Amino acid sequence: MSRNDTDRPPTLGDLAKAAGVSKGTASNVFNRPDIVRAEVRERVLEVARSINYAGPDPKGRLLGTGRVNAIGVATTEPLAYFFDDPFARILMKGIAEACDAEGLGVSLISASDEADLAWNMHSALVDGFVLFCLTGAQKLIAQSRERRLPFVALDFGDAGDTLSAIGIDNVAAARRLARHLLDLGHRRFAVLAMDFDNEGVGRATMAQVEAAIYTTSRDRVIGTFRELEAAGIDTAGVPIFETTGEDATVGAALEEIFAREPVPTALVAQSDRIALLALDWLKARGLxxxxxxxxxxxxxxxxxxxSDPPLTTMRQPIAELGRRAVRAIVERPTEIRRETLETELVVRGSTAPPPAS
Amino acid sequence: MSRNDTDRPPTLGDLAKAAGVSKGTASNVFNRPDIVRAEVRERVLEVARSINYAGPDPKGRLLGTGRVNAIGVATTEPLAYFFDDPFARILMKGIAEACDAEGLGVSLISASDEADLAWNMHSALVDGFVLFCLTGAQKLIAQSRERRLPFVALDFGDAGDTLSAIGIDNVAAARRLARHLLDLGHRRFAVLAMDFDNEGVGRATMAQVEAAIYTTSRDRVIGTFRELEAAGIDTAGVPIFETTGEDATVGAALEEIFAREPVPTALVAQSDRIALLALDWLKARGLxxxxxxxxxxxxxxxxxxxSDPPLTTMRQPIAELGRRAVRAIVERPTEIRRETLETELVVRGSTAPPPAS
DNA sequence: TGGAAATCTTGGACCGGTTCAAGAAAAATC
DNA sequence: GATTTTTCTTGAACCGGTCCAAGATTTCCA
Incomplete structure (x- = not known):
């Protein structure tokens, strides 16, 4: 009545017994075949085939070595977001590339619900996390900390120097973009921003901006405004509209913006995604x-x-961001490092001097 | 000189000792808190906090329960393909959705190199595989079999009924599409096919098609030809060009096709991706x-x-394919099941009666 | 041929949890 | 207060491997 009569798949122990060697030797046959005498090796492999042993189960190996050989990408957006959003996709390509090169797998982790997120991050079998901090940075960071695994945030946030982060200088980049518009002669602006918090959308005050939990959008407003102010423009008169990057919220923002005189001659969208939606709206409106x-x-x-016209934009090295994040985790898991990558102004067809009016 | 002086993170055992309870109780505090007396529970949690215990490590749990709570999606394309190709992305959205709903993670597994693929699939920590059988089906299937985990192929292939598969009836769908063109009055065709094998691209013979290792492209040719023959067209005169879905191979195929009289009045592309590239080429060529x-x-x-014009195409329920694949693995991991999903002819602007000539 | 060196193999500790039967303690019942 | 229930807690087995010091065997060399 031994347990052999069940059809439980054979284990390394079963193999060892069947082949008349120790577990250690059996293990070596698969992992360091060179240190096992050829004769023994052949015999063990032979027996393995005959009892239908599939090779060492990674579950077992894991405990001993501690290495999963996979890194997790965590976000608070739904999983489908990874395959939907253009920014996310390019980022993931960078991450995927780096992982391919390192022989690592990629696990996608997400949950909008806080409890689920905690559970998912706690139970994810990975060696480290890349935190895709589009939103919910704080939750992601808190969970990563608890898990005591290396992690790197793709965003600086306000956490100071207590964690690794890779990103761009949003303030400087936004200034550069504003300068481009100023140089063309624009004086009347409006800002189409990304989420500042989870509170809602629509016209936002500077106070809201400053209290933003999503520092990327905040910093881009700050950069824009700083440059405008340096050019002597009263930013109190520059409307900021919070959007979700969805059609509806962008459209609603534009309705309001163009309902009131004086209408802006320049629109600053905080992402290409928003800009492209705005472009559709403007064209439909005959502008x-x-x-x-x-x-x-x-x-x-x-x-x-x-797009038609192609967008003037600030190019981020998105894929590079992903590659570096992976390398940061793999190469120096314990060290806290910050990297700021360069951005580049790309002038295309969507900007020109304001109409002569 | 105990090992406590290292900074090895505390384990459940450490916690149990520190709190003066057994490992079993400590484990219950986290996993079935309700069966532990409130008083004890609080004390253990208190101690956990004080020694900085992060909660049960999933690595440990894994061995005991055997469940990873993640499913793997395997393909022989490079990892970045998941985020690039439109078909793959929609499929992944379906998979991601289903996994979200089941509380499962998604791991991406890939390697074009055969040995790497074997290693990756053998060492992936997942409960089952979805085989994205665009190419390399045989390798993927072989590896899955070895691993003895449930898996489902997104393609029927020629494997008979020995494995679970979910897909569409490519022959029937291709026939339907050919019928649409015949109904419009077309008599001169050319086929822009996907890969048949890994051998190369360009003009393909019917013998090559029949020997194809990628059955999807093969079946679509067969379907198309069957319908054309039923309409009395001599298919020996219908050129088939194998492409990789890349710009260059599609362009080269079209060059050849349009270099020879009589030129076709209808092009049958085996994927929207190919069709869209063909569309660009045709427009650039002034056709x-x-x-x-x-x-x-x-x-x-x-x-x-x-696109301009929008494409007439055969719609597959791509996301649904992904969702079902996940469900097949989760719900009845051991059973072999086959599901054939319906496709739908979508007539848009890219088809019309042939020119009067 | 004996002893040293090189090469293989062994057995057991260990990885960090989960699980469950059995025992202990607390609560309920008479 | 003694007995039965019920509720907690314990301890040991187990999951499937890896790793390594120590022992066994073989090879090499004088």
Whole structure:
């Protein structure tokens, strides 16, 4: 009545017994075949085949070695977001590339619900996390800390120097973009921003901006405004509209913006995604870009190259961000490092001097 | 000189000792808190906090329970393919959705090199595989079999009924598409096919098609030809060009096709991706679609809706394919099941009667 | 041929948890 | 207060491997 009569798949122990060697030797046959005498090796492999042993189960190996050979990418967006959003996709390509090169797998981890997120991050079998901090940075960071695994945030946030982060200088990049518009002669602006918090959308005050939990959008507003102020423009008169990057919220923002005089001659969108939606809206409304309104985006996604007109934008090295994040985890898991990558102004067809009026 | 002086993170055993309870109780505090007396529970949690215990490590749990709570998606394409290709992305969205709903993680597994693939699939920590059988089906299947985990192929292939598979009836779908073109009055066709094997691209013979290792492309040719023959067309005169779905191979195929008289009035592309590339080529060449040439795709990806003209195509329930694959693995891991999903002819602007000539 | 060196193999500790039967303690019942 | 229930807690087995010091065997060399 031994347990052999069940059809439980054979284990290394079973194999060892069947082949008349020790577990240690059996293990070596698979992992360091060179240190096992050829004769023994052949015999063990032979027996393995005959009892249908599939090779060492990674579950077992894991405990001993502690290495999963996979890194996790965590976000608070739904999983499908990884395959949907242009920015996310390019980022993931970078991450995937780096993992391919290192022989690592990629696990996607996500949950919008806080408890689920905690559970998922706690139970994810990975060697480290890349935190895709589009939103919910704080939750992600808190969970990563608890898990005591190396992690790197793709965003600096306000956490000071207590964690590894890779990102860009949003303030400087936004300034550069604003300068481009100022140089063209624009004086009347409006900002189409990304989420500041989870509270809602629509016209936002500077106080809200400053209290933002999503520092990326905040910093881009700050950069824009700083440059405008340096050019002597009263930013109190520059409307900021919070959007979710969805059609509806961008459209609603534009309705409001263009309902009131004086209408802006330049629109600063905080992402190419928002800019492309704005472009559709403007065209549908019969407003020429850049004839009537200039429009800038942010990110430099491929969709912005083929739009009509193509988008002027601030290109981030998105894929490189992903590659570096993986390398940071793999190479120096314990060290806290910060890297700031360069951005590049890409002037295309969506910006021009304001109409002569 | 105990090992406590190292900074090895505390384990459940450490916690149990520190709190003066057994490992079993400590484990219950985290996993079945309700069966532990409140008083004890609080004390243990208190101690956990004080010694900085992060909660049960999933590595440990894994061995005991055997469940990883993640499913793997395997393909022989490079990892980045998951984020690039429109078909793959929609499929992944379906998979991601289903996994989200089941509380499962998603691991991406890939390697074009055979040995790497074997290693990756053998060492992936997952409960089952979805085999993205675009190419390399045989390798994927072989590896899955060895691993003895449940798996489902997204393609029927020729494996008979020995494995679970979910897919569509490619022959029937291709026939339907050919019928649409015949109904419009077309008599001169050319086929832009996907890979048949890994041997190369260009003009393919029917013998090559029949020997194809990638059965999806093969079945679509067979379906197309069967319908054409039923309409009395001599298919020996219908050129088949194998492409990789890349710009260059599609362009080269079209060069050849349009270099020879009589030129076709209808192009049958085996995927929307190929069709969209063909569309670009035709437009650049000054050929009107559908005025001079009609063009059909296959798959029904969103890009085909917004192209100019929008593509006539055969829509597959791509996301549903992914969802079902996950469910098949989760719900009845041991059972072999086959599901054939329905496709739908979507007539848009890229097809019309042939030119009057 | 004996002893040293090189090469293989062994057995057991260990990885960090989960699980469950059995025992202990507390609560309920008479 | 003694007995039965019920509720907690314990301890040991187990999951499937890896690793390594120590022992066994073989090879090499004088």
């Amino acid at each position: 020429a870009v850049p004839g009537d309104v200039s429009l800038v985006g942010f990110d430099g996604v491929p969709e912005g190259e083929t | 009107a679609v559908p005025g001079d040439v009609s063009l059909v795709g296959f798959d029904g990806v969103p890009e085909g809706e917004t």
